[in-house]
Amino acid sequence: MAKFGVLCVCVALAGSAVSPGVAQGAPEDERMLSYVVRAELDADGMLSVTEEITYDFGASGDGAIRMLPRWYSPAARDAPPDVVRTVDVDQASAALDGRPVAVARERPSPAKIVLRVGESGERITGEHDVHLQYRIGGLVTKRDGVPVLEWDLADTSENVPIDHADVTVTVPGQVGDADCLTGYGVTGRGGNRCTTTESSGSTAHFAVDRISSYDRMRTSVELPGNVAVPREKTEVMPDLSNGEVERASGGSFSWFTLVLLVVFAGGAIRFGGSLLRRRS
Incomplete structure (x- = not known):
């Protein structure tokens, strides 16, 4: 029993070292009860977005993110x-x-744009x-020669569940095919309709x-x-082979830290075993 307890502590420490930095800030009871989005696309490709959210911050909220x-x-x-x-937001x-x-x-990671609503540190609780x-x-962008709006509204690093989402996109002309998928790591035709x-x-x-x-909501609309x-703005993702692993939400850990945790876990387990043997 003592060995199991020591092992649990060590695994918990390792998990805290690699868990996402921003995403773990939301309390477990925080959620969006209703997420209503109205977006209008200009002929120049800019999307003007209005989000109306009924947000339950739970008992220990720290502002909407x-x-x-x-x-x-x-x-x-x-x-x-x-x-x-x-992409960029203004x-x-x-x-x-x-x-x-x-x-x-806020920008905890080059992969994310983070908007904090309200003052940082301001406690907001309830609905x-x-x-x-x-x-x-x-x-x-263009897919097979056709202009397409590709838009992810919920992201895999956001640990706030959404009870109901309703999204309307208006474009300057006749829309073509539209698609909407949800799920973790949605790619291609995977995920749930x-x-x-x-x-x-x-x-x-x-x-x-x-x-x-942590589920994604991915939408696409064929445009007139x-x-x-x-013109696309592109960049090269950071090199992840230098011993520093960048998490999608901005948290990171070093392989050196992980090795130290493993060594500590092994030593703690051996120490716990020696105590058991002495007691027996």
Whole structure:
């Protein structure tokens, strides 16, 4: 029994060393009860977004944090695997229960755009209405010669579940096919289909219930030819072979730290075993 207890402590220490830094800040009872998004795409490829969120901060909330992926797949299918297309956000503003509040942009990782609604360290508990507006560029690309809006609304490093999401995208012209998937690490045609995926006229509409923590909500909309496809901004992902592993949410650990933890675990187990032998 003593050996098992020592081993549990060591595993817990190792887990805290590699767990995501930002994502673990949300309490277990924090959740979005309702996530309603209205977005309008300009002909120049910029997307103006309004999010209306009924947010339950639980008993120990620390303000609303929205994590937006900054990295997407480039248009070129033969692009090197370490090259990513980047997006950017500007003109962010927010309100909490109708009261204007600050929006701070944090960047724990080059892969994420993090928007904090409200002052850092301000305790917000219970249920509140969060209004968030921003513009995001770089989401429009080309797939098989067709302009497409590719947009991830929930990200795999965000540990806030969503009870219900409802997303409407309006474009300047006739929309084509639309798709919506949820799940962890959604790629290609994997994942679960959203409950509602509709496209008609100039509008695409998506809805889904129960998006779990760390699950992605990925949407795509084929666009009319009059929508400009901006020149892609790309960058090379950081080299992860130098002993420092970058987590998707910005947390990191060194292999040296992990080795120390393993050595400590082995020594602690041997020490616990020797105590048992002495007692017996």
